Amino acid sequence: MKAVRWHGKSDVRVEDAPDPKIEDPGDVVIQITSTAICGSDLHLYNGFMPGMKAGDIIGHEPMGVVVEVGRDVRRLAKGDRVVVPFTISCGHCWFCEQTMFSLCDNSNPNAEQARKQMGHSPAGLFGFSHLLGGFPGGQAEYLRVPSADVGPIKVPEGLSDEQVLFLSDIFPTGYMAAENAEIAPGDTVAVWGCGPVGQFAIQSAWMFDAGRVIAIDRIPERLRMAETNGRAETINTDEVDVYEKLMEMTNGRGPDRCIDAVGAEAHASSSVWSAMDTMREAIHLESDKPYVLQEAIRCCRKGGTISVPGVYVGSVQLPFGAAMNKALTFRMGQTHVQRYLDPLMKKIEEGKIDPSFVITHRVPLMDAAKAYETFRDKEDECIKVVLKP
Known part of the structure; x- marks a missing residue:
């Protein structure tokens, strides 16, 4: 697949990367239909975030269609159209039970590394350094989604990608x-x-x-x-x-x-x-x-x-x-995204807000490197970029 990969400060490239696959029975794999560049991604692009490695796939605002389903997944099926939260949460630790999903105790495989820097480890995040799990991100053609029964929300019929994409984060x-x-x-x-x-x-x-x-x-x-x-x-x-x-x-x-x-x-x-x-x-x-x-x-x-x-x-x-x-x-704190998915989706369905108003640039995934530069430099009145694989 094609994916946006980090290679150092001000250096991201669209390159070939291994296709994701089911690694745990609770996983799904989605084919990404829309993804976005977040202001937080600029912290990676500008070299501020520790724990990055050359070749890391970045991005944490994805949505798409489920194409593979792990045997333990109950809420999702092939063909479901979903938005994926940037936070990865197990759903059953003490913090998840308190709906503090971004503080999940179990989703960061590099928790010890995070504890050394912060005292405790927050949840794992998509595409946001090995300090927070080293999970491949969503600026790609496909994405593996762990703990899929806890994270993604199904998109009701009649709503466009651009109306619901930003439920992933912003x-x-x-x-x-x-x-x-x-x-x-x-x-x-x-x-x-x-x-x-x-x-x-x-x-x-x-x-x-x-x-x-x-x-x-x-x-x-x-x-x-x-x-x-x-x-x-x-x-x-x-x-x-x-x-x-x-x-x-x-x-x-x-x-x-x-x-x-x-x-x-x-x-x-x-x-x-x-x-x-x-x-x-x-x-x-x-x-x-x-x-x-x-x-x-x-x-x-x-x-x-x-x-x-x-x-x-x-x-x-x-x-x-x-x-x-x-x-x-x-x-x-990082956002407890799963807590807000249902009530905010309802606001969109009821027409109380159309989140697509922030979009200023729509570009193919292959043009991501230039889009990062434009977004960073605030050129061409760029406020929000949506990438289309």
């Missing part, structure tokens, strides 16, 4: 970010980052009855999408001081809830904190760039909540004294 991720923000009716919610996850966090904030949503970014086309599709007020970080503008917009109190939908590769501002971080990076004391998280701590109102769906992979320096003295609450 729609549930944006929704969980809004849920984690503990939004009360009428709250002012500030969302940093208007990429795909940020767009779904904006949409989801309204679902939780936010009173105002303020979207923060520096890319004009992302801000336009937040305004037109997300009905958000916007702040361009290249034009104004974000703290001063948010204080002006909230009469000095600050947003009630802040969502960091950027993560490890935030763009630097001119703040003192970002200058200090640049120095730390230069002497290798810090791997991630937490500019957004630092800014959110400063901006969030006293007693407010900061939700972090943006991916971080290493250590960061934060103004923790400010967070403690302001009595801020932090909630974060």
Whole structure:
């Protein structure tokens, strides 16, 4: 089969790879009909994620048709059209029983390696380094799906790939970010980052009855999408001081809830904190760039909540004294995708949201390397790329 394979920083190639096969009785194999490039994939592309090996198949936003079924699989059959969550979960450990699927105890075969870095191992993830299992990813023609009775959701007739594809990751991720923000009716919610996850966090904030949503970014086309599709007020970080503008917009109190939908590769501002971080990076004391998280701590109102769906992979320096003295609450984590599949599919079926609004580029799988470059460089007003094997 053809697949997108990682060969180092800024080097992905569409190459031949072994066809996947059933390795465990709980597996299925799907023929992929649509897959996507996620902002998190750029952490791999830009060389931020440890545990990558040359030749790894990447990608974690796939859907397709079941073509092989393991003997123990009960929920799926050949010919079923499914969306596959990026999290791999056993369904029966303590964490899965609490619906904390991204913290599964049993799905990461490299759990000891993860424990050494994090203290405990989260779940295995598709196409996201050997630290998180080394599972081949979904930017390919075929994909083996372990624990298939726990993960994939069947697609109802009448819904297109593009309407449901993002149930694999970014729609549930944006929704969980809004849920984690503990939004009360009428709250002012500030969302940093208007990429795909940020767009779904904006949409989801309204679902939780936010009173105002303020979207923060520096890319004009992302801000336009937040305004037109997300009905958000916007702040361009290249034009104004974000703290001063948010204080002006909230009469000095600050947003009630802040969502960091950027993560490890935030763009630097001119703040003192970002200058200090640049120095730390230069002497290798810090791997991630937490500019957004630092800014959110400063901006969030006293007693407010900061939700972090943006991916971080290493250590960061934060103004923790400010967070403690302001009595801020932090909630974060990889998405418990399986928890949200049924309710979010229902919202799509009922016409309450059409997630395809984020798609700006549709390209053949064979053009993935160029698409990665375009997405990374934010060229051609690229916000979301869907790949077609």
